Amino acid sequence: SHANQLLQEEIEDSDSQLLLKIVADNVERLDQMVKDVLELNRRDRTRQETIVLEEFLREFHEQFCETEKILPVCFKLEVGRSTTCVSFDRRHLNQILWNVCRNGWRHSKQKVGSLVLSLRASLNSRSLRLEIADDGGGVKPEDRGHLFEPFFTTESTGTGLGLYIARELCEANDATIQYVAPESGSLFLIHLKKVPI
Numbered sequence: 001s002h003a004n005q006l007l008q009e010e011i012e013d014s015d016s017q018l019l020l021k022i023v024a025d026n027v028e029r030l031d032q033m034v035k036d037v038l039e040l041n042r043r044d045r046t047r048q049e050t051i052v053l054e055e056f057l058r059e060f061h062e063q064f065c066e067t068e069k070i071l072p073v074c075f076k077l078e079v080g081r082s083t084t085c086v087s088f089d090r091r092h093l094n095q096i097l098w099n100v101c102r103n104g105w106r107h108s109k110q111k112v113g114s115l116v117l118s119l120r121a122s123l124n125s126r127s128l129r130l131e132i133a134d135d136g137g138g139v140k141p142e143d144r145g146h147l148f149e150p151f152f153t154t155e156s157t158g159t160g161l162g163l164y165i166a167r168e169l170c171e172a173n174d175a176t177i178q179y180v181a182p183e184s185g186s187l188f189l190i191h192l193k194k195v196p197i
Contacts, residue, residue, distance in 0.1 A: 116132070
């Protein structure tokens with residue numbers, strides 16, 4: 001990667017610049033794959049803590065929009081004013097949401113309200129549900145059974161590890177993730193257990 005950057009600075013030929021860009025893109029893809037595999041190694045080392053979900057989701061939403069350069073109106077956040085707590089590894093929850101939301105945004109129409117992250121909590125039950133919905137084309141029926149398999153991807157630039165890692169990290173924190181096929185777009189549900197405040 002470093003050598004490629006140096007070459008990009010020295011070589012001005014447009015054909016060579018195109019080839020160097022291809023090298024840079026593939027180095028970035030391989031780097032992401034290595035990071036994803038290393039994340040799997042941390043699956044069994046959870047450091048669970050009590051997290052106030054509403055606060056966590058607001059911080060995540062702000063950071064995601066800023067990092068991915070998305071206008072907040074395009075990625076809608078729906079959380080109530082109540083205080084809901086879960087026991088979860090903070091780093092794991094961040095990684096799960098990042099993986100699913102990045103997929104959702106990439107496959108969405110990338111317009112106002114194209115991506116929605118919602119917290120659904122019932123007053124009488126200990127169960128909670130995070131919903132991540134996008135307005136994209138949805139997942140083909142023949143691909144739905146493979147979504148959480150390692151290295152399964154429908155894109156040439158994808159690693160096929162994002163949703164697999166999300167599922168593994170959910171399980172490590174006593175949570176589950178599932179895909180639901182709505183009439184349009186895609187919907188992922190993350191089921192969590194509420195803890196007393």
